[in-house]
Ligand SMILES: CC(C)=CCC/C(C)=C/CC/C(C)=C/COP(=O)(O)OP(=O)(O)O
């Protein structure tokens with residue numbers, strides 16, 4: 019560990035420790051609802067620096083409200099109205115006039131449509147054009163580009179797989195030829211997955227790879243022992259929070275990227291010794307409660323940072339991933355409450371689909387809707 023890394027680690031400990039030593043606050047439901055409702059006016063929240071991320075802002079707002087059971091028809095209507103103006107000429111979505119169709123923008127738009135869970139929203143998608151466009155972003159080795167001439171990484175492959183999964187298009191001819199082999203090559207010597215073969219393992223890319231590998235039925239080909247070790251090492255022994263990579267700092271958003279990876283790992287477990295919990299969920303929950311909930315509502319990376327919509331979304335998804343256990347029945351995900359002792363604090367938090375980052379019910383409704391449509 020370098021001197022700078024050690025200093026950053028010690029500073030983070032020094033800042034977080036007093037928050038963890040305070041009496042536990044529990045889940046600040048009302049403050050989060052207030053934070054989210056104030057971010058709806060105007061809709062979507064106008065962060066000028068995030069002009070190229072408007073569909074992401076819509077997704078973060080919608081999924082946070084949906085997890086809390088507070089997504090109203092009025093907000094869904096505004097989302098559909100806005101997303102209708104973001105449809106691109108080739109079946110993907112843009113961030114508005116002058117922006118290109120982008121696979122991650124499209125992923126955020128498709129998830130937002132899924133969260134609306136009604137036919138008006140589903141009708142924004144032209145399934146055949148969307149799948150044809152995904153096909154146009156496929157590289158010869160089975161990986162994907164984020165847009166024409168754009169960069170290639172496991173986020174793009176995951177987005178393609180997740181979009182196709184939600185519109186019941188995973189079996190579109192040759193769309194995912196080679197994708198599983200390519201993703202498996204992203205597993206590194208450390209055990210986690212990188213954005214591209216030969217680069218550094220990271221929690222975000224590990225989630226992307228495991229989720230896509232699970233949909234493509236390749237989990238038995240993952241090297242599970244180094245993966246389990248790497249996932250376990252993401253939890254800071256003192257703070258309880260999770261980091262994204264070796265020698266880096268804890269951050270609330272990895273409660274989902276790494277937490278959901280742990281759930282995906284458990285989903286594919288095939289023996290009792292394999293199902294031993296890889297992280298201590300009570301300690302993670304305490305990190306989120308004590309360090310990621312500023313008094314203003316919303317959730318954050320770590321103190322003293324302010325809350326933001328990205329961290330609100332992924333901390334809530336992370337809490338949901340702790341609060342539920344998942345199992346596969348006929349290739350569909352089923353969730354049940356886990357025995358997490360403080361689950362009573364947030365009984366209305368919906369179970370999140372470990373691949374699709376939306377409540378399980380919304381994912382299931384969308385798949386059912388699109389499976390009845392011919393391409
Ligand atoms: C579907 C989709 C878009 C998924 C995104 C997955 C994701 C979060 C990828 C992270 C990429 C990355 C290398 C971040 C490092 O940031 P950093 O150096 O600021 O953070 P760190 O110190 O915690 O590694």
Ligand SMILES: [Zn+2]
Nearest residue numbers: 269270271319
């Ligand atoms: Zn973060």
